[in-house]
Amino acid sequence: MKFDIIGKPIFAGTEGMENSANRKSVIVINSLALVVGAMVIGVGGYFYLLTSSLLVLIPVIIETLSFLSVIVLNSRKRFVEANLVMLVAHCIFAVYWSIVLDAAISTELLLAFLFLIIFHLSGSFIVYKEKKTIIVCLTMVILLTISVHLNRVYHAITPLSISPSVQSTMRGITSIAFLVLIALIMSTYLGKIQVLLLSERQLKEVSERKSAFLRETFHELRTPLNAIFGNAQFLQQRKQNYELPERQEVENLYAASYIARNIVNNVLDMSRIDSGKFYVLIKEPFNLKETIALCVAMNSYLAASRGIIINIEYADELPLAINSDKLLLTKIFNNVLSNAVKFAPDNSLVLFKCYAIEEQIIFEISNEGTINPEVAGKIFDAFVTTRSQLSEGTGLGLAITRHLVELFGGKIALKPNDNDQTIVYFNIPLETATDAVNTHHAFQYRKNCFYGATAVVIEDDLPSSTLLKKVLEEMGIQPILCKDAQESIAVISENKPTVIISDLNMPGLNGRELLGIVNNHKELKGIPVLIVSGDAFSTVREELLEAGAAAFITKPVHFKELYQELSRQLPLRYAAV
Known part of the structure; x- marks a missing residue:
């Protein structure tokens, strides 16, 4: 009552x-x-x-x-x-x-x-x-x-x-009353603060669990996708041997697996950004023109399957080599290029322009066709996308790209025009490289381009090891297969290979522990170790590179990326560039 x-x-x-x-x-x-x-x-x-x-x-x-x-x-x-x-x-x-x-x-x-x-x-x-x-x-x-x-x-x-005595009494009573009321109101805010702190902890735990779930799920997904994408690349290279209907099927398989690879990468990148684990710029001197050409070459397969041509306009006043973060710029280029190719009409042109204004490098990537005005205003927000001929997409690529461009201190936006085109433009600071830059002019490997080299391949997944064996043999590298890292120590010591290619997560001795053994061994520490893994979180990559890995390649393995890393690590006498 x-x-x-x-x-x-x-x-x-x-x-x-x-x-x-x-x-x-x-x-x-x-x-x-x-x-x-x-x-x-x-x-x-x-x-x-x-x-x-x-x-x-x-x-x-x-x-x-x-x-x-x-x-x-x-x-x-x-x-x-x-x-x-x-x-x-x-x-x-x-x-x-x-x-x-x-x-x-x-x-x-x-x-x-x-x-x-x-x-x-x-x-x-x-x-x-x-x-x-x-x-x-x-x-x-x-x-x-x-x-x-x-x-x-x-x-x-x-x-x-x-009277003064009554005034004093009344003043004391009102002061106590006000203090009680103030305390009551403040207590409601203290309760709200405690609820907010508890909610923050719970959200953090949920975010960490989500990241762990995505990490494990996509790691498991990358292994079979590696086999699909690898075989699609082999079929793509040999499509001239097939009849026209089979060629179209090969191109569709390659395009679908390439898009699936990008979706997996974008989801993991967005999960990293949402959890507050932001990228950090790591500047190094590199050839900008060559990097752009490599990104264009990697996206040309998908473009060619639909009759799309990608052209490059690199301004003469721009230096060839700059000092910046090559890895993050490559991510930006690939995200914007793949988006332009995805939404361009068949048999059209995609143009990649690069020029300088004052102390800024300006990049413009344009494709034919326009974006719905309702979507254009929020195209760089997460999960905003439009339908394409190949897939609807996740709407994460450009959101990740905006985050990466802002890390450089730049801006990304749609450039207004009257030519029925979609133009994405962004800028980064221009910092000319003063140190020497190694250049590699071949983006597509040729048969026996590393003739005479040997590689110990440590991979417990049979489809993945078979793919690596096949592509290494085409490059002229003699592969020696091992199913686990423990067994490989004796094989490496006996054969002294030119390069070691190891999966990260294996039973027994994992790739990280193998890396420590090789780098601390008097006779083996000069051998470059390339880590290949489905664990694509950047923190893992950064930890392994700091621990002495020569390179970190994510599954599904793109043969051009593998070639580029091998051409950086193998002695010059092997690289027939």
Whole structure:
């Protein structure tokens, strides 16, 4: 019964409310109205006994009814009006009591309480999207505060005549009342802060679990996808041996597996960004023109399957070599290029322009066709995409690209034009390389291009090891296969291979432990170790490179990437470039 008397007013208006934030706001307002109303009756009644003045009794009754009306309005689902009455009542009666009681009330505590309650109620108006009401209320509070101070100075309204002893008693009681009310309001915020901190911890745990799930799932997905994409590359290289219908089937298989590879990479990149594990720029001197040409070459297979040509315009004033992060720039180029190819019409042109303005490098990648204006404004947001002929996509590529461009201190946007084209342009700072840069002019490996080299291949997945064996043999490298890293130590020591290619995650001795053994072995530490893995999280890549890995190649393995890494690591006498 007691709970019904107190509980019904507190929960008035919350019936059927699904939004927990709105529900809590109504409960807090109702509770404050009850507490303040009870304090007004108690303190105001005592003040009336001390003064026997109707100037105390009548306002006490009106103020009490005002706070009770707040609960009534909430019970009728008129939440904005309830908050407004609460705010106006506090403001008006705060000013009234400070004028009438004068020195019998602490102006400082009154104003502190007033501003706190206004701040609290303003939050409720934000929930109900009443921004104009907030501005009006704040203006009213400022004006009322000024009027209180002016009355203290000029005594436009004469306060009640109260003896010093009664004034002291009343001042003490009102100070305690204000402090209690301030403590009550602050306690609600402390509760909210604790809830927010708990929610933050829970969200962090969910994010970590999601990342772990994605990591394991996509690692498992990459292994069979590696076999599909690898065989698609072999078929693509030999498509001239097939009839026209079979060639189209090969091109479709290659395009589909290439897109699947990009989707896996983009999901993992977005998961990394969402979890707060941002990329860090690692600058090095490299040949920019060559890097662009390599990215164009890698995207040309997919483009050629639909009759699309990718051209490059590299401005003469640009240096060939710059100092920047090659890996992240390559990600940016591939994301924008693959997007341009995906949405370009068949038998059209994609143009990659690169030029300099002042101390900035400007990149423009254009394709024929326009983007829906509704989509264009948010094309760089996550999960925004349009349909294409090959796939709908995840809508993550350009969102990741924007994040990467901003890491360089640049901007990415759609460039307006009147030629029915989509032009994505972005910029990065121009920093000319001063150190020597190694160049590799061949982007496509040829048969026996590394003739005479040997490689120990450590891979426990049979399709993956078979693919590596096949592609290495075409490059002229003699592969020696091992199923686990423990067995490979003896094989490496006996054969002294030119290069070691190892999977990262294997039973027994994993690739990371193998790397430590090789790098600490007197006779083996000069042999480059290439780690090939489906674990594509950048933190893993960075850890292994710091531990001494010569390169980190993600599954599904692109043969051109493998060739590029081998051409960097093998002695020059092997590389027939």
